[in-house]
Amino acid sequence: MKQTTILGNSSLLVNRLGLGCMGMSEFYGSFNEEESIKTLHKAIDLGVNFFDTADMYGSGANEKLIGKAFKGKWDKVVLATKFAVMRGPKGEWLGLNGQPEYIKKACEQSLSNLGTESIDLYYMHRQAPNVEIEVIVGAMADLVKQGKVKYIGLSEANAETIRRAHKIHPITALQTEYSLWSREPEQELFDVCKELGITFVSYSPLGRGFLTGAFKSRDDFEAGDYRLNNPRFTAEAIKKNNKFVEIIDQLANEKNVSKAQIALAWILSQNDEITAIPGTKKVHRLEENLGAFHVEFTDSELAIIQNSLPTETFGSRY
Numbered sequence: 532m533k534q535t536t537i538l539g540n541s542s543l544l545v546n547r548l549g550l551g552c553m554g555m556s557e558f559y560g561s562f563n564e565e566e567s568i569k570t571l572h573k574a575i576d577l578g579v580n581f582f583d584t585a586d587m588y589g590s591g592a593n594e595k596l597i598g599k600a601f602k603g604k605w606d607k608v609v610l611a612t613k614f615a616v617m618r619g620p621k622g623e624w625l626g627l628n629g630q631p632e633y634i635k636k637a638c639e640q641s642l643s644n645l646g647t648e649s650i651d652l653y654y655m656h657r658q659a660p661n662v663e664i665e666v667i668v669g670a671m672a673d674l675v676k677q678g679k680v681k682y683i684g685l686s687e688a689n690a691e692t693i694r695r696a697h698k699i700h701p702i703t704a705l706q707t708e709y710s711l712w713s714r715e716p717e718q719e720l721f722d723v724c725k726e727l728g729i730t731f732v733s734y735s736p737l738g739r740g741f742l743t744g745a746f747k748s749r750d751d752f753e754a755g756d757y758r759l760n761n762p763r764f765t766a767e768a769i770k771k772n773n774k775f776v777e778i779i780d781q782l783a784n785e786k787n788v789s790k791a792q793i794a795l796a797w798i799l800s801q802n803d804e805i806t807a808i809p810g811t812k813k814v815h816r817l818e819e820n821l822g823a824f825h826v827e828f829t830d831s832e833l834a835i836i837q838n839s840l841p842t843e844t845f846g847s848r849y
Contacts, residue, residue: 532796532824534578536804539703539730541682543609543651547799548821549581550574551734551810555596556589557622558757562812564596571600573814575607577821583706583734583808585613585656586641590622594644605647611704611732612641613656613686629659631670638674653680654706657687664688664696672700684732690719697727706808709733711742711794711836712763712775712844721801733798736807739763742794744776763846771845778839788826789819796826797836 536547555567571582582601584593594612601608614637617625628637641650653674655667674680684704685696696702705724709716709731716731724731737743739758746752749759749766758764763772779790786793791809798807809820828836 532799532827533803534824536730536806538609538652538682538806540701540728541652541703543682543703545581545609545806546579547806548579548795548823549583549732549806549808550579550817551808552582552584552593552597553588554810555812556593558588567596567812568600570812570814570817571597574817575604577818579817579821580607581609581611581806581808583611583732585616585654586637586644587613587616587618587656590618590620591640591644594641598644598646602646609651610645610647611652611654611684611706612645612650613654614638614641615656615659627657627659629655629662629667631666631673634667634670635674638679642679649678650680652682652684652704654684654686654704655688658692664692665699668696668699668702675700686734690723693720693723693727693729697729702727702729704730704732706732706734708735708848709798709807710736710738711779711797711840712738712772713848725802731805733805733807736798736809737791737794738775741769741772742775742779743789743791744780747773761846761849763844763848765846768846772841774841775844778836782832782836786826788822791816791819792823792826795820795823796828797833799823800828800833 534547535544538545555562584597586594614634615627615629617628619625658664671683682703683700684706685693685702686706707716752759779793783790783793795807795809811817
């Protein structure tokens with residue numbers, strides 16, 4: 532299986548399995564800085580060079596962690612971060628902002644947090660409802676002209692928004708949730724990305740951990756875990772969505788690989804350019820995820836997956 536790809540219209544060669552860093556600072560239970568840095572360093576040793584963060588993860592703490600881990604190593608890293616979701620000093624949610632002046636300030640803060648002079652890939656995390664996409668992308672394009680950002684991307688944007696944005700400045704990557712239980716991008720977004728030469732980046736490719744079979748009930752989560760408030764992780768949803776895990780588990784047993792490797796290999800099999808950014812805080816999970824590169828599917832196996840999966844996932848994504 533092809534392990535690297537060029538991101539969109541850029542010159543950035545990335546490993547098709549990157550590393551999502553959000554959980555190292557917030558949302559998914561407890562975290563340990565020393566362990567996270569060890570995992571980040573091990574990722575580089577294993578050939579991973581595509582890392583994903585955002586200014587809102589830990590209210591800046593995640594960017595600072597990455598800056599600490601990658602100091603002196605930026606030549607080995609392609610880093611993506613994001614703006615738009617405002618957080619207060621205590622982590623409170625303050626809404627979305629897409630005003631050009633805010634985008635400029637957010638970029639400066641991210642550069643400071645990371646301790647670097649330029650961001651490889653800068654995403655609009657979500658579109659502020661009161662600001663036209665042309666205005667937002669225009670401000671992002673200015674950052675490219677200033678050398679503070681190399682390439683720009685969008686997250687969770689629809690087809691029309693992507694087309695409008697791409698007319699203002701080339702969009703390099705589209706990051707959207709995509710996995711065996713979140714397949715909405717297949718309906719329209721894949722075609723738009725192919726047409727415009729945009730790389731599709733799958734986030735939560737393991738269904739926030741659910742598709743690995745790690746969560747049989749709500750008792751399996753640490754107190755304060757964000758997923759306990761997610762509609763797909765109610766007791767009823769966990770029970771009904773376990774059908775996905777059963778299908779993955781059957782194939783994993785037949786191939787003598789892990790469920791995570793099946794779920795990730797399936798994403799990578801969709802086309803040769805798609806990338807995924809599974810998140811983990813632990814080295815052994817990182818190593819397990821990268822084993823997905825060695826999983827190959829026959830056409831009949833892909834057809835079995837296609838025909839066996841439930842037509843709907845119980846519970847909305849957010």
